[in-house]
Amino acid sequence: MYDIAIIGGGPAGVSAAINAKLLNKNFIWLGGVSVSKKVVLAEKIKNYPGLPDISGENFGTALKAHTESMGIELTEKVVTGIYDTGGKYTLLAGDSEYEAKTVILCIGAVNEKPIEGENEFIGRGVSYCATCDGFAYKGKTIGVLCADKRFEHEVEYLCSLAEKVYVMPMYKNCGVKAENCEIILKKPHKISGRLRVESIAFDAGEIKADGIFILRNAVAADTLLHGLKTEKGHIISDKLCATNISGVFAAGDCTGRPYQYIKAAGEGNVAVHSAIDYLAKL
């Protein structure tokens, strides 16, 4: 069991990981996207004190070099669920499970709103993890919302199991090639059914489906951890990065505006200190 699980590969996660390492804690650092991929799209960053006028690419490289110099590695997995399992937290990430005494959420701002019906049908046809739940759809018909090209291998895995797969890529040039796959260039706007998912609706028309896999870079905070208080999509946290759930801390864009690298890095530091204070009291 880890002392601390840090979730998120952006600047808040980097800062948390650096401090957890320096303070000699037993921790795991999980994230779907490493920082170098995440900040690379930023143009010039002018307000990260000490690194004037740095490009997103160079900033990502600098952060990566920092963690590497300390022997810190990101475990590149998307965490799809966090469960309070009695005095500890169990994290699901792909087909792996991790246990930790404290959790630091550095999961970024989730810009997308959930699809209508998404939260309602979680566990009843809505899934965030192909490797976790794919097998249950052997021989069935499913939809897959694929937010990023790098999830295509998961889509292909689902194609190898399901009879029919409707893929809804949120980017251009989807490369999934499977005979039983049909590409729909529309965004789903509603998930419906009685007890379980039965159909997925678009602006015009709908498809019948036994389930939908939603493969996004980030899962909304309160979907990830049931009972976590949020407001307008942001985790409610205090100045010491504590959330409403004891042992769970939050840092970076997921805690609200301003969306700024230096603010995220600062909170990552604070969150680790708060987690350590919490561990000391256990």
Next chain:
Amino acid sequence: MYDIAIIGGGPAGVSAAINAKLLNKNFIWLGGVSVSKKVVLAEKIKNYPGLPDISGENFGTALKAHTESMGIELTEKVVTGIYDTGGKYTLLAGDSEYEAKTVILCIGAVNEKPIEGENEFIGRGVSYCATCDGFAYKGKTIGVLCADKRFEHEVEYLCSLAEKVYVMPMYKNCGVKAENCEIILKKPHKISGRLRVESIAFDAGEIKADGIFILRNAVAADTLLHGLKTEKGHIISDKLCATNISGVFAAGDCTGRPYQYIKAAGEGNVAVHSAIDYLAKL
């Protein structure tokens, strides 16, 4: 009148100044010590993400280079009082006055407790500013607590006015040379009097004095701004850096632990965004 007055030359102040400049605000940046002097004593800094294993000296240089590259200059003055003057704040610094709509306090952690009687006799014999109040002690007897060698010119100025000056340097090798100056190598522990200061007591013995000048690098937050809520010496602020006084924000070590450069820099950024939100509502 400025939109924003930023007080403090450390990493929180640097970050605030960079953001105020980028966001095109009319601001003044005041501080007794520039960042290059302040962080220079730090040994290796290992947890400022993006600048691995940097010395305090190089970190200070990097911050200074950042502000200089943006044409930002610190006005090197110690702010000794902030007054709400009706919809604006008036700041006293040496013999200058500045007016601003908002104030961002980045004044660092004040480690020293006030001397017994210090707060009680402010304006009645206790002063923080030689150039402001020195003239009132022409021909009188005063004590001067001098916390830093760089205030010695102020001590000498006081010696040119007062009849007798007891200097209490808080460092070795005090260089003040004046015929009417007597050096006391003890720390005062109590300031007493009836209506005004009359004496200064040490562990053993006391001196008669008409006043005492306390020349420190930082003035305690609630001494600086009357009515500002503090707890154990730290300014009470929320995650958006707001204090209990509207239009007054706080960032960095003065808001509490952890005392970390990256936390300070993050808060400096947040405080400017909050000040701008506040200005927009005026």
